[in-house]
Structure formats: C-alpha cells, structure tokens
Amino acid sequence: MSKTLVWVEHDNASVKDATLAVVTAAAQIGEVTALVAGSGCDAAAAAAAQIAGVSKVLKADDAAYANALAENVAPLVAGLMADYDVFVAPATTTGKNIAPRVAALLDVMQVSDILSVEGPKTFTRPIYAGNAIATVESTDAKLVVTVRGTAFAKAEATGGSAAVEAVAAAGDAGTSSFIGSEIAKSERPELTSAKIIVSGGRALKDADTFQSVIIPLADKLGAGVGASRAAVDAGYVPNDYQVGQTGKIVAPEVYIAVGISGAIQHLAGMKDSKTIIAINKDEDAPIFQVADIGLVGDLFTLVPELTGKL
Amino acid sequence: MKALVCVKRVIDYNVKPRVKADGTGVDLANVKMSMNPFDEIAVEEAIRLKEKGVVTEIVAVSVGPAKAQETLRTALAMGADRAILVVSETEVEPLAVAKIIKAIADEEQPGLIITGKQAIDDDANQVGQMVAALLGRPQGTFANEIAVEGDSVVVKREIDGGLETVKLALPAIVTTDLRLNEPRYASLPNIMKAKSKPLASKTPEDYGVDTAPRLKTLKVTEPPVRSAGIKVPDVDALVAKLKEMGVA
Numbered sequence: 158m159s160k161t162l163v164w165v166e167h168d169n170a171s172v173k174d175a176t177l178a179v180v181t182a183a184a185q186i187g188e189v190t191a192l193v194a195g196s197g198c199d200a201a202a203a204a205a206a207q208i209a210g211v212s213k214v215l216k217a218d219d220a221a222y223a224n225a226l227a228e229n230v231a232p233l234v235a236g237l238m239a240d241y242d243v244f245v246a247p248a249t250t251t252g253k254n255i256a257p258r259v260a261a262l263l264d265v266m267q268v269s270d271i272l273s274v275e276g277p278k279t280f281t282r283p284i285y286a287g288n289a290i291a292t293v294e295s296t297d298a299k300l301v302v303t304v305r306g307t308a309f310a311k312a313e314a315t316g317g318s319a320a321v322e323a324v325a326a327a328g329d330a331g332t333s334s335f336i337g338s339e340i341a342k343s344e345r346p347e348l349t350s351a352k353i354i355v356s357g358g359r360a361l362k363d364a365d366t367f368q369s370v371i372i373p374l375a376d377k378l379g380a381g382v383g384a385s386r387a388a389v390d391a392g393y394v395p396n397d398y399q400v401g402q403t404g405k406i407v408a409p410e411v412y413i414a415v416g417i418s419g420a421i422q423h424l425a426g427m428k429d430s431k432t433i434i435a436i437n438k439d440e441d442a443p444i445f446q447v448a449d450i451g452l453v454g455d456l457f458t459l460v461p462e463l464t465g466k467l
Numbered sequence: 468m469k470a471l472v473c474v475k476r477v478i479d480y481n482v483k484p485r486v487k488a489d490g491t492g493v494d495l496a497n498v499k500m501s502m503n504p505f506d507e508i509a510v511e512e513a514i515r516l517k518e519k520g521v522v523t524e525i526v527a528v529s530v531g532p533a534k535a536q537e538t539l540r541t542a543l544a545m546g547a548d549r550a551i552l553v554v555s556e557t558e559v560e561p562l563a564v565a566k567i568i569k570a571i572a573d574e575e576q577p578g579l580i581i582t583g584k585q586a587i588d589d590d591a592n593q594v595g596q597m598v599a600a601l602l603g604r605p606q607g608t609f610a611n612e613i614a615v616e617g618d619s620v621v622v623k624r625e626i627d628g629g630l631e632t633v634k635l636a637l638p639a640i641v642t643t644d645l646r647l648n649e650p651r652y653a654s655l656p657n658i659m660k661a662k663s664k665p666l667a668s669k670t671p672e673d674y675g676v677d678t679a680p681r682l683k684t685l686k687v688t689e690p691p692v693r694s695a696g697i698k699v700p701d702v703d704a705l706v707a708k709l710k711e712m713g714v715a
Contacts, residue, residue: 250626253608257593257594259600266561269592286587287690332605338629389645399645403584450697451699466703
C-alpha cells in the first residue's frame with residue numbers, strides 16, 4: 158500500500174477546510190500521514206490528528222514555516238518524501254505554490270488538480286478550462302499530486318486519534334521573506350465551501366452598484382459572494398472573489414449568476430454547481446446554456462425584487 | 468539586469484476546444500493559436516521594467532513546435548530584444564520545460580525570470596515554481612504587483628484569502644496573475660521591426676534535457692454536459708422554484 162504525505166493547510170490554530178477533501182483523495186491512494194508545517198502550530202497539529210482517516214501527524218514547528226514560504230517548506234517536504242510514495246496537496250494558492258517546487262526537487266512530473274483517483278498512479282484531471290478531462294498515469298517512482306477540493310467529499314474533521322510526531326525543521330533558505338498580507342475579514346461563508354453563491358458580472362456597472370444589488374441578495378440567502386473576471390478587473394470587488402478557470406473553482410448547491418454572460422473561463426469555475434440560476438438581460442447569453450433556471454430581464458429591477466420577495 | 472520571459476503557444480483564449488473523436492486529445496488542427504494570455508502579461512511586465520530602466524535586455528524563450536516562432540515574434544514585436552526557440556514537435560511536459568529554462572538561465576544569467584502562472588491548455592501551473600526549485604532561487608507566484616528594490620524584488624501575490632506580499636532576493640522567478648498589467652498591442656512598425664530581431668533556434672538536446680513524458684495520457688474525454696434548463700417568466704416564478712428547492 159502506498160504511503161501518502163498530505164499537506165495540511167492551516168493557520169497554526171486550526172485546519173482549513175481544503176485539507177479535508179485532500180485527506181479523502183489521499184485515502185483512496187493509500188495510508189495517510191498529515192504534515193503540519195508552521196510556527197507555534199500545536200493546535201493545528203492536534204486538529205489534524207482528529208481528522209478521520211489520518212493515521213499519523215508530522216509536526217514541523219519552526220519560525221521558517223510561519224507563512225508557508227515555498228523556498229522553506231519545499232525542501233522540508235522533499236526530505237520527508239524519502240519515507241513516502243505520494244505527496245498530496247490541495248489545489249489552493251498555497252498548494253499550487255508549494256507542490257511543483259517539491260516535484261522539481263524530487264524530479265517528478267506533478268499531476269495537477271485531480272478530479273478522481275482511478276488507480277495507484279492513475280488520475281483524471283481537467284485540461285483546457287475543463288472542456289476536456291484527461292486520464293493520466295504517472296510513470297514516476299514517487300508522485301506529487303494536487304487535489305481539486307470540489308471533486309472529493311470532505312473527510313470528517315473529528316473522530317480520528319492519530320499520534321503527533323515532531324520532525325526536525327530543514328531551516329530557512331534565506332532567499333525570501335514574508336512582508337504582510339491583506340486578508341479581507343468577512344462573516345460570509347468562504348466561496349469554496351459556501352452552499353449558496355451569488356455572483357455578479359460586469360453588468361453591475363461599478364463597485365457601489367455591486368454592493369447595493371448583489372450584497373442584499375447574498376445576505377438574505379446567507380450566501381457567499383463571487384464575481385466574474387470582468388467584474389474583478391473593473392475593480393468592483395477584490396481578486397479573491399473571482400470564480401473561473403484561473404480563479405476559484407466552486408461547486409455550491411445553488412449558484413446564482415447575475416449579469417454574467419458566461420465566458421468559458423467563468424463556466425470552468427462553476428459548472429459543477431448543483432443548480433445554476435442565471436439572471437441576464439441578453440436571452441442569448443451563453444450562461445443560459447448551462448443554467449437550470451433562467452430569468453431574462455433587467456437585473457437592476459429583478460434582483461431587488463427577488464431580494465424583497467425572499 | 469537581464470530579464471528572461473517564457474512564453475507558450477496555446478489555443479486562442481476565445482476558441483472552444485473540441486475533444487478528438489478517438490479520445491487521444493484535443494483537436495488543434497486549423498484552430499487559431501496565440502500566446503498564452505498569462506505569458507503576454509509576463510512580456511508586458513518585462514517591457515515596463517525596461518522602460519523604467521530596471522531591466523536592460525529582455526530575452527523571450529519558448530519551448531514548442533517550429534510554429535511557436537510566431538509566438539516569439541509577437542513577444543519581439545511587443546518589445547523583447549531577442550528570442551530563443553527550443554523546438555520540439557511533440558508535447559513537452561512542465562518538468563522538462565523547466566529543465567530547459569534552467570539550462571538557458573545558467574547561460575544567460577537573468578536577474579528576473581517572468582512567466583505566466585499557468586498555460587490555458589494543460590492548466591498545470593507548474594513551470595515557474597519548478598524553474599525556481601531547479602535554480603535554487605525564490606519564487607513570487609500569482610503576482611499582482613512587482614517592484615524591484617536594489618538586489619531584491621517585492622511581489623504582491625494573489626492568494627485565496629486576498630493578497631500577500633513577499634520579498635525575494637534576486638535572481639528570482641515571478642509568475643503572473645491576471646491583474647499585474649494590461650498587455651499592449653504590438654504596433655505595425657514594431658511588428659515589421661521584430662522580423663529582423665535575432666531568434667535562435669535550439670533543441671532540447673542542445674541543453675541535454677530528456678523530454679520523454681513522465682505522464683501517459685490514457686484518454687481524453689468530454690466533460691459531462693450540462694443541458695440548458697427552463698426559463699421562468701418572472702421573479703415570482705423564480706421565488707417559487709427557490710422555495711421548491713428549500714433555499715428560500
């Protein structure tokens with residue numbers, strides 16, 4: 158049986174949701190050891206040990222790992238991989254930053270963004286913005302894999318009781334340093350785990366209109382808020398709202414696309430949603446080709462009316 | 468300081484890819500091809516750094532078929548100074564591409580290597596990080612803003628929760644995200660001028676890189692198709708549907 162090493166995404170205190178789907182994917186490949194690399198990360202390691210399906214937790218606690226700088230964590234992971242067969246990371250911005258660096262250190266061709274595990278070394282993955290699905294088999298001795306979170310069920314966050322083992326840090330590469338971050342604090346559900354998402358497009362005109370039209374509807378539904386690339390580029394909302402091929406991949410129960418025409422790059426990020434609802438004034442907009450429920454008309458009257466009637 | 472920009476010839480952004488009937492891949496015959504949009508942003512950023520006097524020479528590199536020469540000519544027309552094409556008519560995986568770029572970087576000694584965060588064909592998102600690993604240099608992925616300050620580069624990165632800023636010692640690798648800049652169009656005079664700029668043609672063997680694939684593609688299929696649903700006449704009908712679904 159393969160031995161997998163899972164990258165745990167965390168904030169030193171708790172484990173992020175993205176990790177749970179990765180544990181499910183890794184468990185389909187083999188035995189799961191979770192790696193918690195951080196600084197003052199005892200609580201995160203304890204949380205990782207609770208995840209159902211995790212058989213062991215490795216904790217690398219060092220100031221060099223405080224902000225998951227790839228230059229520092231990749232050598233740590235590559236070193237630990239002497240004892241493991243497969244490194245599995247979430248296809249989040251953290252996972253995508255670190256995993257290829259690990260793969261190159263191991264001389265392995267990474268399998269990015271897997272949708273399913275078909276065999277010990279065989280996976281499906283989306284290519285061309287999800288317009289094609291490739292089944293690929295690795296011929297490398299060791300594997301590096303990133304996992305699309307929406308494609309796997311989340312492992313239970315509790316119920317496990319893995320042992321936590323401290324591992325030695327690999328030091329600071331000394332070539333990079335963390336300066337700071339601008340993380341929006343929000344009471345809203347995170348896009349990648351929201352049950353309902355309301356997304357706005359360029360038709361929203363400007364940042365104020367986006368706020369006054371989209372936000373009340375999202376509040377009413379307890380929904381996460383997303384946007385098309387056009388809306389982000391136009392500055393209506395920050396970059397972390399972007400849903401699409403190169404933004405966030407989401408698959409909520411209900412996705413409400415408001416004033417979004419439906420470019421293939423946007424569809425790539427949301428077409429696995431269970432129910433898609435589109436509101437758009439152009440009845441020929443491509444979004445209606447994938448929408449389960451469409452409403453044609455002026456969003457500036459329809460959306461406030463909808464918000465009022467819910 | 469020299470900048471190396473890595474560009475890939477891919478299916479045009481506006482073309483909807485079609486899977487081949489025999490399931491071996493995506494049909495690229497008679498399909499419009501262009502420079503990967505993220506790589507255009509990389510070229511633009513290098514040009515802006517040159518205009519600021521930070522970068523002195525821009526070398527554009529591509530690994531791909533002979534026709535990728537057109538992609539490099541586009542980079543030259545935008546403002547790159549010279550180009551290197553590493554010709555391979557078969558697909559080269561990110562790991563092998565990274566090894567070729569590493570070898571070129573060893574020869575050229577650039578202070579900055581800039582490339583797109585991912586190519587829109589294989590969506591791998593690997594080359595920049597792999598080049599950084601092979602060179603043992605720092606990486607600023609998914610760049611939203613970059614500023615060279617003395618012997619380091621400050622990179623503001625687009626991350627899942629928002630933005631993050633890191634400081635990297637040069638030489639460094641930067642991969643571009645969408646909002647780093649808006650690439651210029653090449654002017655006609657510059658397109659004409661680009662024809663006489665130097666373009667060297669090489670092979671992976673010249674750099675001692677084995678490009679045999681590590682991943683076997685067993686098959687390529689269409690994704691499950693979503694069919695269009697119904698249109699409702701008004702907001703009341705939509706509210707009724709939402710109630711049926713238990714959402715409202």
